[in-house]
Amino acid sequence: MLGGGSWATALTKILxxxxxxxxxxxxxxxxxxxxxxxxxxxxxxxxVQFDLHRVFPTTDLEDAVEEADWLVLAVPAAFVQPVLDKLDRDALKHKRVISAIKGMIPGKNQLVTDYVADRFKLGRHQLGVIAGPCHAEEVALEKQSYLTIGSPDSELALEFCGLLRNRYVRAHPAADLDGIEYCAVMKNIIALTGGVAHGVGYGDNFLAVLVSNAVQEIRRFLQAINPQPRDLSASAYLGDLLVTAYSQFSRNRTFGSMVGRGYSVKSAQLEMNMVAEGYYAVKSIFELNKKLKVHMPITTAAYRVLYEKVSPVVEMELLKDQLR
Amino acid sequence: MLGGGSWATALTKILxxxxxxxxxxxxxxxxxxxxxxxxxxxxxxxxVQFDLHRVFPTTDLEDAVEEADWLVLAVPAAFVQPVLDKLDRDALKHKRVISAIKGMIPGKNQLVTDYVADRFKLGRHQLGVIAGPCHAEEVALEKQSYLTIGSPDSELALEFCGLLRNRYVRAHPAADLDGIEYCAVMKNIIALTGGVAHGVGYGDNFLAVLVSNAVQEIRRFLQAINPQPRDLSASAYLGDLLVTAYSQFSRNRTFGSMVGRGYSVKSAQLEMNMVAEGYYAVKSIFELNKKLKVHMPITTAAYRVLYEKVSPVVEMELLKDQLR
Structure with a gap:
């Protein structure tokens, strides 16, 4: 397990x-x-109290990785490259890698699993992603939760599901690695934009329309970047979007809301003492879409507010005319 | 405009x-x-303050109906029959009827528009439904809202959209009258069941999975009762579901939550001093489904809790195994 945040902590508890x-x-x-x-x-x-006969915390990366069959990535997306680049290029040769990260490699606009595959010369049958509507805080409270393991390798997915399932965690496999991983990134854009709208003064009626349109925007993007039949109402997509967009605790929503209320991007980041993943996700998806040219009014609005300093009030006015 | 509740009041304001x-x-x-x-x-x-040069409140039903081109129905579903049956059978002959009701005719398991068509011998081109994620309270505050007018008659739909559109209301037409009307009924079942789950102790992770599965359950039901291609992520379906299921003020959710916490159905109703529409919707949809035999785990769970006195704790345990 790589990472010390809440999601890494929750997954370490379950496993x-x-x-x-x-x-x-x-x-x-x-x-x-x-x-x-x-x-x-x-x-x-x-x-959460850990059993130190099973859990071995360490700051020695090579030591942690060396003996492991599975590598679970749960660091912020921005740290994937600096952390993993310390490892030899053949360090993951026979391992299987599960990404629990909801962001893309900054500057590269690349999915985490694609980056890992490139860097360590792994096959896609060695890769998976954990998704699902899952506040780590509710895992700590042992509230009923559902996870999806997305992998082109159904055996890998099933096996990792088996490691997760318990009294309060249901887990099931799915084949759509890329779609699930992109959706996990894009949901943060939607939560952030929902926050901007809230900050500007829009209410619950608008948020419901924004999220409905978001499902359509995500579907169009996925169909362009990785065409295949997929049902976005599955909980790995829609559920994950809902738990984030409707969370009062979402950092992306809070960040967006501050920007909507008039904070500059920099001062919102300083005030929160952290950077919301959605801030980078907006840039990555917007830039990826320059080639794809998918109609993405929500992502475009977020980009213009965050990176082109367009007034949130003006931009939400423009956005509202593009939704229905 | 027939009805004195919050939705009737909001629509009277807009019109x-x-x-x-x-x-x-x-x-x-x-x-x-x-x-x-x-x-x-x-x-x-x-x-909200009304202009009495345009708004004419009255308790005289025939008088209100006589001169009107449009009849907008906004009484509780349980009152549709007792109210409308006071009118002559040809009283609506050349009128167009828009239902803003989110429930079915009790005992008949019939959509409101179907009942009106039968009773007053109206053609389907005279009928429409208003849907959309729309808390009446936010209309009063003039928060940006989106409405959909569902009617097989596109001219009727467009014309009524024109009557609604203003600075803070977007309205657009859709052809799927039945699907939109059933979905407006079923969303209350989902909000109610979400309340039961909350009352029993389930959290936001579970609610997101419940709502995702609900979209699939509604889609299956609509496909059985009125098969045609429809995109449930449109705001008339998904948006309406979200604004209800995620509302802290939803009567259906509150009622469900009391039942989940252990109140009997009767004492929850007494305590609330009203009956949540979802309570009747569960029975209507469950009974309609006896012929259709669609897989509807959420509606079935709600039915068993509300009408067969199965313990909410037990029923939610059973339900959770059927979701994913």
């Missing part, structure tokens, strides 16, 4: 409580020491 | 502010007198 050994790489020495001393992650889901 | 004359039938003499005296509906959206 280890199912009996798996988890070598857990965290960047922060302090956090690792706290985990070893107290069995709790000091910063995320701190109520 | 009259656009210049239409609205003869407004309300059941309560007191409310009519209050309206005539103060220009405000005492019970719903009380901040």
């Amino acid at each position: 280890s409580e199912n009996g798996a050994r988890v070598d857990w790489w965290l960047r922060s020495k302090d956090d690792v020491q706290h985990l070893l001393r107290t069995r709790h992650n000091p910063r995320y889901l701190s109520a | 009259s502010e656009n210049g239409a004359r609205v003869d407004w039938w309300l059941r309560s003499k007191d409310d009519v007198q209050h309206l005539l005296r103060t220009r405000h509906n005492p019970r719903y959206l009380s901040a």
Whole structure:
């Protein structure tokens, strides 16, 4: 498990409580020491107690990776490249890699699984993605949750589902790796734009229309970049979008809402002391779409607000005429 | 305009502010007198002030109907029959009827527009339905909203859209009268079941999965009862479902939540001093489905909790295994 955030913490809980050994790489020495001393992650889901006979926190990346059959990526998208580039190019040769990341490699506009495949010369049968409507906080509370493992390799997907399933987690396999991964990225754009609209003063009626139109926008984009039949009302797509767009706690929504209320992008980021993944996702998807030329009014509006400094009020006025 | 509730009040505001004359039938003499005296509906959206040169509140049904070109139905579904049966069978001969009701005729399991067509011998070109994600409260606040007029007659739909459109209301026509009307009924079942799940203790992860599965359940039902190609991600379907299922103020959700927490159906109804439309919708759709035999796990679960006194905890346990 690579990553020390809430999602990494939740997945480590699920996997280890199912009996798996988890070598857990965290960047922060302090956090690792706290985990070893107290069995709790000091910063995320701190109520969860880990069994240190199964969970082995470490800051030594090579050590964590070396013996593992599976690599689960749960660092922020912006850190994938700096972290993984420390590993030898053949370090993942016989491993299977599951991405739990909801963002793209910045600057490259590349899916995380595509980057990993390129860098480590992995076949697509070695790759998967975890998706599903899943607040990590609710996993910590052991609330019923549903995950989807997307992989072109159905055996890989089924096997990883088996590692996740427990009393409160249902998991099922799906073949559409790329579609699920793109959708997980794009839902943050929608949550962010929903936040902008909220900040400007739009209400629940508008949000419901925005999310409905978002499903259509995501479908058009996926059909252009990776055409294949897919039902976007499956919970890996629509469910994931809903849990994010309707969450009061979503960082993307909060960030968007501050921008909508008139904060500059920079001051919203400073105020939040972090960067919302959706901020980068907007740029990646917008740039990818320059070639595809899909009609994407929501992503375009978000791009213009975040990167071209168009007034959120003006841009939402323009957007509302393109929705129905 | 027939009806004195919040949706009737919001629609009367929109139509009259656009210049239409609205003869407004309300059941309560007191409310009519209050309206005539103060220009405000005492019970719903009380901040809205009406122009009594355009809006004519009355308790005289025949009088309200006689001169009207359009009849807009906005009474609770349970009152459609008792109210309309007071009118002569040819009273609506040359009129066009728009239903704004989100329920079915109790005991008959019939759509409101079907009932009106039968009773008054109207053709389908005289019928339409208003749908869309639209809290009446947000209309009162003039928040941006989107409505869909569903009618097999595109001229009727377009004309009524023209009566609605203003600075904060977008309206567009759609042909799928039946599908839109059934979906407006079924969304209340989903909101109610979401409430039951919430009352039992399920969280946002589960709700997102429930709503995703609901889209598929509604699609299967519509395909069985009225097969035709339709995109359920349009805002008249998905948007309407979202604004209801994610509303903190939904009566259906509140009612379901009380049942989930252990109130009996009767005491929840007494406590709320009203009956949620979804309560009747569950029975109508469940009974209609006895012939169709569509796989409807959510509606079935709601039926068993509300009408067969199965424990909500047990039923949600069973339901969760049928979702994915």
